[in-house]
Amino acid sequence: FAAHGSPELGKMVIRRSDGTTLYQTKELALAKVKLRDHNVDRSLHVVGSEQSLYFRQVFKILELWGFEAAAKCRHISYELVQLAGGKMSSREGTVVPYHGFVAEAEAKALALAREHGISAAPEAVAHRVALAAIKYAFLRVDTNKTIIFAWDQALSFDGNAGPYLQYAYARSNKLLADFAQDVPRLESLDYSPEPAEAHLCRTLADFPDCAAQALSEHAPNLVANYLYDLARAFTDFYQVCPVLKAAGEVCFFRQSLVAAFNSVLSSGALLMGMELPQEM
Template identity: 30%
Template sequence: MQTILEVLESRLHAALTTAGIEVPEGFPVKVVAAADLRHGDYQANTAMALAKRLKMNPRELAAKLVEAFEAEDVADLDIAGPGFINFTIKPEAWSRKAGELVGDARLGVSEVADPKTIVVDFSAPNVAKPMHVGHIRSTIIGDSLTRISRFLGHKVITDNHIGDWGTQFGMVIYGWKNLLDEPALEADPLQELLRIYRAVNALCKEDEAIKDLCRDELVKLQGGDTENFAIWQRCVEVSKVGLNKIYDRLDVNFDHWLGESYYNNELAPLVKALADEGLARESDGALCIFSGETLPPKQDPFKEKRDGEWSDLPMIVRKKDGGFNYATTDIATVDYRLDQWQADKIWYVVDARQGLHFRQLFDVAERRGCSAELEHVSFGTILGKDGKPLKTRDGDLPQLADVLDDAIKASRAVLDEKSNDLSEVEKEELAKVVGIGSVKFTELSHNRASDYIFDLEKMVALQGDTAPYLQYSSVRVSSIFRKLEEEVELDAEGVKVTEEGEINLVRTLSKFGEVLPTVLDDLKPNILSAYLLDLAKAFHSFFEACPVLKSEGDVRKTRLVLCAVTGRILKQGLGLLGIQVPERM
């Protein structure tokens, strides 16, 4: 199904041809939704941009386009300012669009014409440690981008690239052998592993001999010692059990869990290949990759300014002691994703503070002939109400499980106050849906590049730009249909919008197919979040101005069609954000 925006763009292209105006190759002929409805429903600045290229008067060019434009379904074509073309859509066209949407399983969203294989690398916690609040952004953003990409028709492969190999395992293995509480491990594996890690870390600070013993345990692990390898395997297994408890609560799934350890056997051959390719060379006993010297120093990730001079900032791929690091592993991971999955795109949903690492990684991949488009989907920091990074009273990052528990408790308090007709069991289940939905929507309603303040009271409120507001809007639609005394055939027959509230609602409904694909332009789910809020507001305005159940005939059917499509888009849109919609609130 073509969107109205696509129809207008197509006709604008045709008008250029009819008017005999030659468009430079690659020139974008774009129509956008009008920012101010007083000037129409859509607008185009094509005449202004093209006139500059063709050295013409923009208003004269706009007049030629308006004259040549096929104006079916357009009530008014208006030229504004220096050459904006404004389009006002006829009510008949909106009526037809409402009828199309009610019969469309995809609600006006077309699948992409050229689907890609996209690998999404997100969440990626460390083994033997519980997830903390810092994992919220990667996990939730990555999951929503996965859902949206799949809905648009892309083949998506998700990979939880967990940190399951590293220096911390020396301390974990020492603690396992000397401090482990098996019953506690069975009850809550991540908390017990965290406890022994912290205990050993404290011992290392007090006693250098303990630190040496931990280092010995790590060397034994890396050397393939049977006992230590078995302990490491058990750590990974029980950690996955603990991590999956969180993922189950969040309704997040992965196709693969290929952690750092998966690539161990590939690292030595990779480093040899990097040296043979001339990309890596020895420096102070380490093997490093230096600048390709093709970029200006300011843009070169392998350069930094020290004391007013540009100096080398190499990527180490083999340390002085012969060990490898996560940079080496990440290069091997790119190779694997290209060779095994034939990835067209690889998205790394990782904290903005890792920006330099990814700039270097992508530069190396490009120099090695990487065919995929690599993107660092970076994000900012979650702040407390004091405007500082969110921490516990002890100065630690809050654990993700605790954050979810607190959100559910806050939701339950609101439900106890507002939902007296629900049973205790219903309130308990609803609090989970609303609480976790609130955490997700708060994350996804912000531009991912921005920091945001974590405020539970605002997050779970039924009013404002929140998940509960959207969930309640969906429930309100459902309640309309529960009150119907008879079954109504919801199809395009007889659908006719005339009232401003009806027109505004169908105008907003029709934009779902226009807005959703743009989420992937900059990989920003907040675009979808903002649309859903606009839709809920349009529905509530419609509901107040246009009685549904008290109306009759085709008017009643039309309004029920608008309600039905609203409910379906709210549910679909929230689902693409990973947020569930309850039947009652």
């Protein structure tokens, strides 16, 4: 690397003196096949940050070999996960197996579902809440920061958590179901929106730019935190702006806002792989 102007990359052994290969030998061979034979749009390597130097070396070798498509390769690094009580350690018995982790999440979510009076298929709802709690807790954190996982935060129905988004979505579904007719199309409206309505409108309008930025920067946390801001804006709107009891075109306008929120939240959750229960 030093001979090609990148001394900071140190050295990488591709083949041992006895002719045997290493992990990076196979990595480079696979990369050649992908870039040469499959015309990939992008090649993303989602691997922990401790491998950052390794991937910089691999990508540089591909570049030196003349693969222009090496520019399509990117290492999406992430930091580690810690429990609220401290680091995981196999020696101390604090490593959490995935299946046990999900089972505990489902048990806690089921208890919360019953506590909140969720009667619609509580076991099915608990499963979706558990997975949303886990996914959102991981995805809302910048990949350059360590994730501190805590059950009470991840399973919150009124904080920056997956269940909070699910609850807001279910509430919007209930409102839409209570209307006697479909959402009307308003060509014009002689009405000055309340501050909470205007804020919700502005937040809804931010979604396309947020999604585009998240894609460009490979940063799902941007979508996660946008959805939390959107759910808060909807909750504020719901608390101060009566929907079903509003009169005439104001009622239709607010119904349209609820429908727009429902649609955008659903689209954002889809990007994050989160299921939203129809009712809770």
